[in-house]
Amino acid sequence: MTLDRRTFVQSSTGVAAAVAGFPYVRRRQDDRRVRMGLIGIGDRGTGTLRLMLRRDDVDVRAICDIDPEAIARGREQLDEAGVTDYGVYDQQEDDFRRVVERDDLDAVLIATPWEWHAPMALAAMRSGKWVAVEVPVAVTLEECWELVETSEETSMPCMMMENVCYRRDVMAMLNMVRDGLFGELIHAQCGYQHDLRFGFKFRPGVEFGPNASGPARWRTQHSVTRNGDVYPTHGIGPVSNFLDINRGNRFVTLTSTASKARGLHQHIVEHGGADHPNANVEFKLGDVVTTVLSCARGETVVIMHDTNLPRPYSLNFRVQGTKGIWMDDLRSVYFEERSARPHRWEEARPYQDEFDHALWKRYTSDAEGAGHGGMDFFVLHAFVESVKRRVPPPIDVYQSATWSAVSALSEQSIALGNHPVVFPDFTAGKWATNARDFGLSDEF
Amino acid sequence: MTLDRRTFVQSSTGVAAAVAGFPYVRRRQDDRRVRMGLIGIGDRGTGTLRLMLRRDDVDVRAICDIDPEAIARGREQLDEAGVTDYGVYDQQEDDFRRVVERDDLDAVLIATPWEWHAPMALAAMRSGKWVAVEVPVAVTLEECWELVETSEETSMPCMMMENVCYRRDVMAMLNMVRDGLFGELIHAQCGYQHDLRFGFKFRPGVEFGPNASGPARWRTQHSVTRNGDVYPTHGIGPVSNFLDINRGNRFVTLTSTASKARGLHQHIVEHGGADHPNANVEFKLGDVVTTVLSCARGETVVIMHDTNLPRPYSLNFRVQGTKGIWMDDLRSVYFEERSARPHRWEEARPYQDEFDHALWKRYTSDAEGAGHGGMDFFVLHAFVESVKRRVPPPIDVYQSATWSAVSALSEQSIALGNHPVVFPDFTAGKWATNARDFGLSDEF
Numbered sequence: 001m002t003l004d005r006r007t008f009v010q011s012s013t014g015v016a017a018a019v020a021g022f023p024y025v026r027r028r029q030d031d032r033r034v035r036m037g038l039i040g041i042g043d044r045g046t047g048t049l050r051l052m053l054r055r056d057d058v059d060v061r062a063i064c065d066i067d068p069e070a071i072a073r074g075r076e077q078l079d080e081a082g083v084t085d086y087g088v089y090d091q092q093e094d095d096f097r098r099v100v101e102r103d104d105l106d107a108v109l110i111a112t113p114w115e116w117h118a119p120m121a122l123a124a125m126r127s128g129k130w131v132a133v134e135v136p137v138a139v140t141l142e143e144c145w146e147l148v149e150t151s152e153e154t155s156m157p158c159m160m161m162e163n164v165c166y167r168r169d170v171m172a173m174l175n176m177v178r179d180g181l182f183g184e185l186i187h188a189q190c191g192y193q194h195d196l197r198f199g200f201k202f203r204p205g206v207e208f209g210p211n212a213s214g215p216a217r218w219r220t221q222h223s224v225t226r227n228g229d230v231y232p233t234h235g236i237g238p239v240s241n242f243l244d245i246n247r248g249n250r251f252v253t254l255t256s257t258a259s260k261a262r263g264l265h266q267h268i269v270e271h272g273g274a275d276h277p278n279a280n281v282e283f284k285l286g287d288v289v290t291t292v293l294s295c296a297r298g299e300t301v302v303i304m305h306d307t308n309l310p311r312p313y314s315l316n317f318r319v320q321g322t323k324g325i326w327m328d329d330l331r332s333v334y335f336e337e338r339s340a341r342p343h344r345w346e347e348a349r350p351y352q353d354e355f356d357h358a359l360w361k362r363y364t365s366d367a368e369g370a371g372h373g374g375m376d377f378f379v380l381h382a383f384v385e386s387v388k389r390r391v392p393p394p395i396d397v398y399q400s401a402t403w404s405a406v407s408a409l410s411e412q413s414i415a416l417g418n419h420p421v422v423f424p425d426f427t428a429g430k431w432a433t434n435a436r437d438f439g440l441s442d443e444f
Numbered sequence: 445m446t447l448d449r450r451t452f453v454q455s456s457t458g459v460a461a462a463v464a465g466f467p468y469v470r471r472r473q474d475d476r477r478v479r480m481g482l483i484g485i486g487d488r489g490t491g492t493l494r495l496m497l498r499r500d501d502v503d504v505r506a507i508c509d510i511d512p513e514a515i516a517r518g519r520e521q522l523d524e525a526g527v528t529d530y531g532v533y534d535q536q537e538d539d540f541r542r543v544v545e546r547d548d549l550d551a552v553l554i555a556t557p558w559e560w561h562a563p564m565a566l567a568a569m570r571s572g573k574w575v576a577v578e579v580p581v582a583v584t585l586e587e588c589w590e591l592v593e594t595s596e597e598t599s600m601p602c603m604m605m606e607n608v609c610y611r612r613d614v615m616a617m618l619n620m621v622r623d624g625l626f627g628e629l630i631h632a633q634c635g636y637q638h639d640l641r642f643g644f645k646f647r648p649g650v651e652f653g654p655n656a657s658g659p660a661r662w663r664t665q666h667s668v669t670r671n672g673d674v675y676p677t678h679g680i681g682p683v684s685n686f687l688d689i690n691r692g693n694r695f696v697t698l699t700s701t702a703s704k705a706r707g708l709h710q711h712i713v714e715h716g717g718a719d720h721p722n723a724n725v726e727f728k729l730g731d732v733v734t735t736v737l738s739c740a741r742g743e744t745v746v747i748m749h750d751t752n753l754p755r756p757y758s759l760n761f762r763v764q765g766t767k768g769i770w771m772d773d774l775r776s777v778y779f780e781e782r783s784a785r786p787h788r789w790e791e792a793r794p795y796q797d798e799f800d801h802a803l804w805k806r807y808t809s810d811a812e813g814a815g816h817g818g819m820d821f822f823v824l825h826a827f828v829e830s831v832k833r834r835v836p837p838p839i840d841v842y843q844s845a846t847w848s849a850v851s852a853l854s855e856q857s858i859a860l861g862n863h864p865v866v867f868p869d870f871t872a873g874k875w876a877t878n879a880r881d882f883g884l885s886d887e888f
Binding site: 186253255258260262287288297298300309311320322325327335343344345417 | 627628630631639697699701702703704706707710730731732734736738741742743744746750753754755756757764765766767768769771773774778779780787788789861862863864
């Protein structure tokens with residue numbers, strides 16, 4: 001089911017434009033099943049595999065991971081689901097190439113460590129596969145460009161699986177933005193503020209690298225070698241939808257500033273002792289990284305990255321316009337024309353209910369039990385439905401590259417002493433005329 | 445009671461250092477009364493005059509304002525308080541010079557529009573007066589430098605009346621910072637987020653300039669001619685105390701980014717009509733200005749300025765270290781070692797009570813009924829006690845200049861396309877060795 005290039009090029013502009021005019025039109029149905037391969041069965045891939053197996057329109061045909069425990073987890077799930085006809089690729093690092101080259105797959109989903117995302121996505125597109133990639137889609141700017149260019153050359157879509165775009169309150173806020181409750185948007189904030197000191201809290205420890213388990217195996221190393229906002233997409237994805245980024249608007253400049261790095265070292269000393277070998281590691285990643293973006297339409301965006309200090313979890317959302325403001329931390333909104341008391345916050349919840357997105361209304365029961373409060377259902381659903389209908393996914397390669405590029409640009413700005421850096425236009429000018437293509441219907 | 449220059453120079457370094465070693469030592473008492481002149485009796489000066497008249501150690505000897513209504517307000521208060529022996533200066537713009545030249549005054553308090561603060565403070569110091577100035581102490585960088593140099597040359601102290609440094613929860617947090625609850629500080633946030641569209645909410649309107657009343661008479665004009673954080677001190681003052689700025693630490697660089705300007709124009713069109721002459725005014729000040737600072741010790745600070753959009757009031761305080769975090773908007777804290785539930789906020793209030801500052805404990809009843817929740821009492825008290833004891837005020841000319849300089853630096857950075865600008869060191873290197881001199885005792 002590879003897509004004719006001309007058709008895809010048309011659909012990537014024409015379909016979006018057509019749909020924008022009739023936001024709740026039902027897109028073309030397609031009863032075909034999607035034959036998929038899964039590369040990477042760590043914490044994230046395991047959850048995604050479960051969701052793939054819950055769907056009656058997905059056939060899992062191949063799983064790939066070089067960690068025997070991960071493969072065992074995958075096999076167990078497939079066996080439980082009664083799937084028998086699948087390939088296992090677990091021998092060497094480049095086994096993923098044998099997955100993407102299978103001629104019985106429509107798509108692959110990549111849930112590997114960050115540094116593998118782009119190489120695997122590129123290989124998959126070059127083999128004619130639709131690609132879903134966990135966040136971020138790339139680590140370097142060069143990778144971002146190569147993904148865009150390869151998607152254009154091969155006509156294969158590449159969707160970053162940014163699940164927070166589908167968070168129920170975030171989608172309600174998107175409806176409210178589009179309905180004009182906030183007036184003209186002026187400013188937004190977001191971020192990833194999550195205490196991740198060495199893996200996740202259910203795996204406490206001071207080890208990282210090959211001998212550690214979970215994300216500490218690969219993720220912590222990024223804190224050793226990089227200084228910048230290494231994980232911006234959960235924030236900037238939703239904010240980009242609010243601000244119509246690449247759909248009439250775009251990011252134009254960025255500055256980034258990092259605090260000193262203390263959290264990880266202190267964690268090691270406290271829990272492993274000052275004599276632990278890791279107490280000698282010099283971490284490069286500032287504990288708090290603040291990034292400020294300017295948009296073509298004149299809005300500003302602040303993104304926080306804050307993963308190495310003790311703190312409650314928060315994605316730091318704030319949306320502010322000429323008529324009102326939402327603050328996620330406060331679970332509150334204020335709208336000059338609607339709020340009962342002037343200059344006083346009111347609870348966001350009634351608004352979330354009133355402006356609940358059509359997708360959530362339709363799929364509430366399907367989303368139940370899916371990861372991260374249901375949003376994992378929607379992001380997988382969006383990808384699968386896009387493949388079935390052969391339409392561009394609602395998070396396309398341009399969005400994926402743009403949101404992921406924040407990391408490399410942030411590193412650049414910090415390395416240059418907080419100097420502003422120009423945000424590249426991955427759309428080659430199409431940002432100005434592209435129509436909206438996210439959350440337009442109750443389909444996907 | 446002018447101060448011998450040599451004595452003052454000694455006290456400005458020696459006394460502070462001595463006090464720092466014995467934080468709760470009582471400073472030298474002084475039963476003398478302070479003879480003061482008040483320049484500016486607008487909204488702010490009116491409240492301050494009331495507090496001056498409540499004190500039994502202050503003699504108000506002169507009032508000055510060129511607005512007849514303001515002078516009438518001043519006279520009324522003085523008459524009510526039974527003060528008879530005072531001069532009135534209300535004829536022309538440079539009447540303030542006749543106030544500062546009076547030889548029967550120890551000090552003057554300046555509560556005029558921002559652009560008059562520095563010229564008046566300079567004239568007062570040159571006339572041998574102790575000077576208290578409302579926030580900000582200066583508008584331009586040149587003024588900041590001139591204030592510092594003039595204070596050094598004349599040996600006359602100049603204190604910016606930054607009342608939020610004395611907010612009860614802010615002072616409790618300062619205690620908690622100093623007691624190490626937050627561990628090593630990493631990041632702080634603050635700001636001035638207050639819907640001020642044309643004066644204050646009790647004076648709604650679309651007029652500004654000479655024919656308007658209240659702050660709209662002069663303050664709004666700053667939104668026409670300037671783009672930057674024009675009002676940073678309520679945030680950066682307290683944060684500077686947390687971070688020991690100019691007391692072992694200092695600001696080293698700054699970037700600033702402004703959103704587009706829409707709020708004031710929209711306000712005029714909505715309330716005055718599209719044909720109102722002010723609908724043609726082009727406002728330069730971005731509705732939301734984000735400023736990011738780096739410190740010599742490696743901390744980062746984010747300051748927001750946000751006064752032209754509908755929103756609830758917030759000073760946006762956040763203090764974050766290796767052991768914990770405070771968020772003012774949430775009225776919550778989290779301390780890894782103390783909080784009952786991991787990764788969950790808890791109410792800040794019990795901490796505020798436990799770490800209530802000695803000043804507040806001692807002066808709660810005196811502060812009652814003073815403006816802005818009592819903090820106005822403390823900032824005036826600090827100035828008056830400093831004059832009586834002939835010791836440097838706890839907010840000295842270096843702090844005053846540093847905090848106010850954020851505005852001009854922010855304007856520079858924005859004009860340069862968010863380019864980082866170097867933060868000047870007003871202390872000429874003394875920041876590294878200066879001892880703490882704020883909130884050290886229950887005296888002032």
